[in-house]
Amino acid sequence: MARRKRMSEGKKNIIAALLQEYDIQSAEDIQDALKDLLGDTIKEMMEAEMDEHLGYESYERSENPNSRNGYKQKQIRSKYGETTLSVPQDRDSTFEPKIVKKRQKDISAIDDKIISMYAKGMTTRQISEMIEDIYGFEVSEGMVSDITDRLLPEIEEWHNRPLAEVYPILFIDAVHFSVKDNNVIRKLAAYVILGINHEGKKEVLTIQVGENESSKYWLTVLNELKNRGVKDILILCADGLTGIKEAINAAFPKTEYQRCIVHQVRNTLKYVPDKDRKAFATDLKSIYQAPTEEQGRANMETVTEKWQGKYPNAMKSWSSNWDAICPIFKFSAEVRKVIYTTNAIESLNSTYSRLNSQRSVFPSPTALMKALYLATFEASKKWTSTLRNWGRVYGELSIMYDGRLPE
Numbered sequence: 001m002a003r004r005k006r007m008s009e010g011k012k013n014i015i016a017a018l019l020q021e022y023d024i025q026s027a028e029d030i031q032d033a034l035k036d037l038l039g040d041t042i043k044e045m046m047e048a049e050m051d052e053h054l055g056y057e058s059y060e061r062s063e064n065p066n067s068r069n070g071y072k073q074k075q076i077r078s079k080y081g082e083t084t085l086s087v088p089q090d091r092d093s094t095f096e097p098k099i100v101k102k103r104q105k106d107i108s109a110i111d112d113k114i115i116s117m118y119a120k121g122m123t124t125r126q127i128s129e130m131i132e133d134i135y136g137f138e139v140s141e142g143m144v145s146d147i148t149d150r151l152l153p154e155i156e157e158w159h160n161r162p163l164a165e166v167y168p169i170l171f172i173d174a175v176h177f178s179v180k181d182n183n184v185i186r187k188l189a190a191y192v193i194l195g196i197n198h199e200g201k202k203e204v205l206t207i208q209v210g211e212n213e214s215s216k217y218w219l220t221v222l223n224e225l226k227n228r229g230v231k232d233i234l235i236l237c238a239d240g241l242t243g244i245k246e247a248i249n250a251a252f253p254k255t256e257y258q259r260c261i262v263h264q265v266r267n268t269l270k271y272v273p274d275k276d277r278k279a280f281a282t283d284l285k286s287i288y289q290a291p292t293e294e295q296g297r298a299n300m301e302t303v304t305e306k307w308q309g310k311y312p313n314a315m316k317s318w319s320s321n322w323d324a325i326c327p328i329f330k331f332s333a334e335v336r337k338v339i340y341t342t343n344a345i346e347s348l349n350s351t352y353s354r355l356n357s358q359r360s361v362f363p364s365p366t367a368l369m370k371a372l373y374l375a376t377f378e379a380s381k382k383w384t385s386t387l388r389n390w391g392r393v394y395g396e397l398s399i400m401y402d403g404r405l406p407e
Contacts, residue, residue, distance in 0.1 A: 039083045045099045050088045053095050066092045077106045114147050119374030121358030124148075148370050155373045163205055165231045166405060167195040168397050169338065170205070171260075171345045172238040175352045178361045179210075179368050185361055189213075190352065190372055191221070194345050196338070198406050200390030202383045204348070204376050205230075209365055215243030215250075222251035234401050237339055239263040240321065254404075259324035261288050261340035264317065271314040272307075280307060280314070287318070288340060293329035297322070334389045335396055351379045 024030055047058070056062040071086040087097065096102060117127045124141040174189040181188075191208045208221055218241065233255045238244055240259065248257050265284050272280045283303045290296035300322075304315040318325065328336055355371050362368040387393070398405045 039085055042099055043086050043088075046085075046088055046097045049097055049099065050090065050095055054090065066090050066094065074100075075105070076100060114144055115151070115374065118144075118148050118371060119378050121355040121371060121375070123359055124363075126358075145367075151370055151373065152366070155369060158373065159206060160228065163225065163228045163230050164195075164197055165229060166233075167197060167205075167230065168234045168394065168405065169196040170194070170233050170236045171196075172236070172241065172244070173260075173345050173349065174239070174241075175349055175356075177356060177368055179365055180361055180363050181365060188365065188368070190368065192345065192348065192352075192376075193221070193225070194348065196387065198394070200386035200394065202380070202387075204380065207369070207372050207376065209369055209372070213242035213244075215246040218244050218247035219250055222247055226251060232404055234397060234404060235327070235339065240267075240317070240324075245324065256327050257324055258327050258339055259321050261325070261328065264288075264321070264325065267317060268314050271311050276307075276310070280311075283307070288325070288328065289336075290329065293326050296326070296329055330400070332392075332396055334392050338387060338393055348376070348379050351375045 021033075024033060050068065051057045054062065054066060054068070055064055058068065067090065069089045069091045072089050074085045074087050076083055076085055085100065087100075089095065114127055114131070117130065122130070124144040127144045128141050171194045172191060173194070174191050176187055176189050178185055179188045180186075188210045193205045193207075195203045195205050197203055205225060206221070233252050235256045235258055236244075236248055236252070237258045237260050240263075245257050248255050265281065265288075268284060269277055269281060283306065286299045287296050287303060290299050300315070300318050304318070307314060328339055331339070352372065352375055355375060359371075362371070394405070
C-alpha cells in the first residue's frame with residue numbers, strides 16, 4: 001500500500017489562512033475562494049509586469065514621463081467561472097500585459113474543450129448549454145462555430161499534405177449524413193479513403209463530401225491522390241461505386257480492383273428474410289472462402305441454383321461482378337483476411353456513426369467536414385500498431401507485385 005505523501009508546512013499555512021479568511025464550509029466555498037484568489041493573483045502579477053514596463057515600482061520617484069494611470073475593469077472566463085480583473089493602465093497606453101493579454105477574455109482553455117465536444121458530435125447548441133452548466137458563463141452558438149472555424153486552415157493543410165508513393169491496400173467506403181445546404185436538407189455521402197501503408201499501419205488519406213458518383217468524379221479524387229505524391233496502389237477495395245472501376249483503370253492502370261466482399265454479402269442478404277439469412281450467409285462463405293477461383297465459381301453456381309427459386313434477385317450481382325470479386329482467390333488466407341474483413345475501416349465508421357446519433361442534421365457541409373476531421377483525428381490516435389501478420393502479408397504482396405513495393 002502506497003504511503004500518503006506528507007503535506008509541506010507551506011501548504012498547511014496556505015490552507016489555514018484560506019479557512020480563516022473565507023470561512024469555508026463546503027466544496028462550493030472552496031470554488032468561490034479560488035475564484036476570488038485568481039483575480040487577486042493575476043492582478044498582483046500584472047502589477048509586477050507594470051513595474052518592469054515602467055522601470056520603477058509603485059510610489060517610487062522616477063524621471064520616466066510615462067506613469068501609472070489607474071485601472072480598467074475586465075471580465076474574464078476561467079474554469080472557476082467569470083471573474084472581474086482590475087488591469088493596471090499607463091498614461092502612454094503602451095503597457096501590454098503578458099499573463100492575460102489585452103483582448104484575451106478566456107483563460108480556461110475552453111477552446112480545446114469546445115473542439116473536443118464538437119469531435120464527439122455535439123451540436124453548437126448542446127456545447128453552449130454544456131459550457132454554461134459546467135462553468136456558469138454563456139458561450140453563444142456563434143462563438144462555438146467561430147472557435148471550430150479556426151480548424152478550417154488545419155483541415156485544408158491536412159487535405160493537401162504529401163502522401164506516400166506506394167500504398168499496398170486502399171479502402172474506399174461511404175457514410176451518409178443529413179446536411180442542410182442552401183436551406184434544403186440533403187442526404188450527402190462522406191467518402192473515406194483509408195490506406196494501409198508499407199508499415200502495415202492505417203492512414204486516412206482523404207475525406208470527400210457530397211458529389212454524385214461517376215467515373216469523372218472518381219478520376220478527380222484519384223488524380224488528387226497522384227498530385228499529392230501517390231504513384232502506385234496495389235489493391236483498391238471498394239463497394240460497387242459507380243464509375244470507380246473505369247477511374248482506377250485511367251489513374252492507376254496497374255492497380256487491382258477488388259470488390260468489397262463484406263458489402264457484397266450484405267447487399268445479397270438484404271433480399272433474404274431472417275428465417276433463411278443464417279443458412280444463406282453460410283452458403284456464401286463457401287464462395288469467397290473457396291481455395292481456388294474455379295471452386296469459388298462452382299460454389300457460386302451451386303448457391304445460385306439452391307436459392308434462385310425463393311430469392312431470384314439475390315445472387316445476380318455475384319455473376320455480374322465476378323471479375324471484381326475473383327482477384328481475392330490468388331491470395332493466401334492471411335492476405336484475404338486483410339482484404340475481405342473490414343476491421344480496418346469498420347472501427348472508423350463506428351466513430352462516424354456516433355456523429356449521426358448525436359445530430360439529426362448538420363447545418364452545412366462545412367460543419368460536417370469539421371466534425372469528420374475531428375472524429376478522424378480522434379480515431380487515428382489509437383492506430384499505433386501494425387496489422388496482424390503484416391510481415392507475412394507484405395512478403396506475399398512483394399512476390400505477387402514484384403518490384404512495386406519498397407524493400
